[in-house]
Amino acid sequence: FQAKTMQGLKILLTAGPTCEPIDPVRVITNRSSGKTGYALAQAAHEAGAQVTLISGPTNLPCPHGVTRLSVQTAQQMHSAVMKHANDSDIFIGVAAVADWRVANASSEKLKKTDGHPPHLEFVMNPDILAEVASLANGPWCVGFAAETSLAAKELQSKRQRKGVPILVANLAQQVMDTDHTTIHLVDETGMTALGTGHKLDVARQLMTEIVKRYRQHQA
Ligand code: C5P
Helix, strand or coil: CCCCCCCCCEEEEEECECEEEEECCEEEECCCCCHHHHHHHHHHHHCCCEEEEEECCCCCCCCCCCEEEECCCHHHHHHHHHHHHCCCCEEEECCECCCEEECCCCCCCCCHHHCCCCCCCEEECCCHHHHHHCCCCCCEEEEEEEECCCCHHHHHHHHHHHCCCEEEEEEHHHHCCCCEEEEEEEECCEEEEEEEEEHHHHHHHHHHHHHHHHHHHHC
16 A cells, blocks of 8 residues: 555656767767666655656666656756646656767767867756756756765755755765665755665655655645
């Protein structure tokens, strides 16, 4: 039995990496399996929410009952999110969005016979989470941070910089390519350890904490 604590809520999530083309056969990407985001989407659906998952390329099946929209690049993810943001109650940005894309991407395959490596120029991608968080009537926002060390003070300033009520932090070296995770929840009261476990169990626990805080905020 699963309590339907999220009945009537519309949840929008991003998950997975984004892939930024260099040329038609080469990309720059981030290491992300998408497992945490997909587990959260499943947990939200189990709790009765209507779930839209905007996903970069992963090998994962779409969780039962979840609407998935597949994208490749950060710009595609950005426009898909902006289309749905105003119609969502909660936005959870789990995706490992590439911070930069190649400004001078080639429409033709770059040839090695040129004898020298290409000179790539980069431009910043939009910060999807920060933009959703700044919408006037936008959803309540949760961000993620995969860091190589967890310093409460730095995480608190990242949370404030992004303008989100909740930032979920995990250790990059512990979370990648595994089915287990350890997460910390950072909100205006400080940092709380939420425990370690299988990503689906941790996702269910995290979703309960998110909904609790969302309801308090609504009250
Ligand atoms: O700044 P940093 O990339 O560490 O922040 C991580 C959080 O911001 C994640 O929730 C991620 O999904 C989101 N993000 C985003 N768009 C970007 C970069 C990060 O939505 N361009």
